[in-house]
Amino acid sequence: MSDNTIRIGNVEITAVADAAGLTAPCNLMFPSIEATAWHAHKEFLSDDGSSMNLSITSYLVRSAGKTIIIDTGIGAKDRPFFPNGRLPDALAEIGVSPESIDVVANTHMHIDHVGWHTTLRGEAYVPTFPKSKHLFNKDEWEYFTDPEVANAGGNTYILDCVLPLRDAADIELVGAEYRVTDEITLLPTPGHTPAHQSFIISSAGETGIIWGDICHHPAQVTELWSPVFDMDPPLAQKTREKVVQRIEEEKMRLVAGHFPLPGFGNIVRVDGKRYWRAG
Numbered sequence: 001m002s003d004n005t006i007r008i009g010n011v012e013i014t015a016v017a018d019a020a021g022l023t024a025p026c027n028l029m030f031p032s033i034e035a036t037a038w039h040a041h042k043e044f045l046s047d048d049g050s051s052m053n054l055s056i057t058s059y060l061v062r063s064a065g066k067t068i069i070i071d072t073g074i075g076a077k078d079r080p081f082f083p084n085g086r087l088p089d090a091l092a093e094i095g096v097s098p099e100s101i102d103v104v105a106n107t108h109m110h111i112d113h114v115g116w117h118t119t120l121r122g123e124a125y126v127p128t129f130p131k132s133k134h135l136f137n138k139d140e141w142e143y144f145t146d147p148e149v150a151n152a153g154g155n156t157y158i159l160d161c162v163l164p165l166r167d168a169a170d171i172e173l174v175g176a177e178y179r180v181t182d183e184i185t186l187l188p189t190p191g192h193t194p195a196h197q198s199f200i201i202s203s204a205g206e207t208g209i210i211w212g213d214i215c216h217h218p219a220q221v222t223e224l225w226s227p228v229f230d231m232d233p234p235l236a237q238k239t240r241e242k243v244v245q246r247i248e249e250e251k252m253r254l255v256a257g258h259f260p261l262p263g264f265g266n267i268v269r270v271d272g273k274r275y276w277r278a279g
């Protein structure tokens with residue numbers, strides 16, 4: 001297995017980079033946090049300490065005979081301020097065709113998690129994974145596809161990444177009780193978005209979590225800071241605290257798509273504080 005693949009019991013998870021090596025100014029993502037508070041987390045900052053290192057990673061999950069993609073990255077729609085991602089090329093490099101994906105799912109419906117749900121072909125946005133079932137959390141779908149929300153300034157990616165699926169793809173709107181497979185269940189982790197969800201892997205006595213944007217940066221595992229993108233910061237912070245504690249207590253494998261590639265690791269305690277440790 002390459003460094004980009006882990007197993008949790010019988011479930012295989014491969015990190016597939018849509019966009020790697022990105023940076024974002026710390027004071028833009030976390031305006032209320034003093035620059036000095038970042039000093040303890042230099043390992044995951046740019047050389048001058050002013051910017052966070054970031055990745056946009058999708059996860060290819062193989063479980064119970066199904067091939068699943070969780071989060072589809074930023075896409076390649078030439079948007080201002082965002083890089084173009086390369087998920088389909090990255091999948092091709094490991095021998096995975098778009099047609100072989102059975103299920104596309106996402107932790108939430110922000111721009112960097114539904115980007116490759118569609119691809120522009122000629123004049124039309126078509127499903128990138130044409131034979132796939134597309135799973136969405138029902139409450140998240142209802143919020144983001146509301147015309148008033150979808151047409152608002154920062155949300156118009158919904159118009160080209162999500163709405164074209166309505167007539168062209170197999171969509172299933174699901175609640176927290178849904179099982180993706182017998183080994184993969186959903187955990188409501190709201191706050192970053194109204195119905196942000198995480199994927200709990202439980203197989204052959206091992207457990208893990210694919211946690212979307214509960215934290216964007218390893219420093220948050222220790223500090224529990226909320227970034228500007230949290231839609232409900234107090235709720236996001238409560239969720240973050242609860243999930244970080246559970247991961248530590250249950251010794252779950254953590255899969256974090258915005259952390260340095262491949263985003264696999266654990267939460268460990270050093271001198272009374274929690275830290276993310278890659279591995």
Ligand SMILES: [Zn+2]
Binds near residue numbers: 113212213
């Ligand atoms: Zn994100």
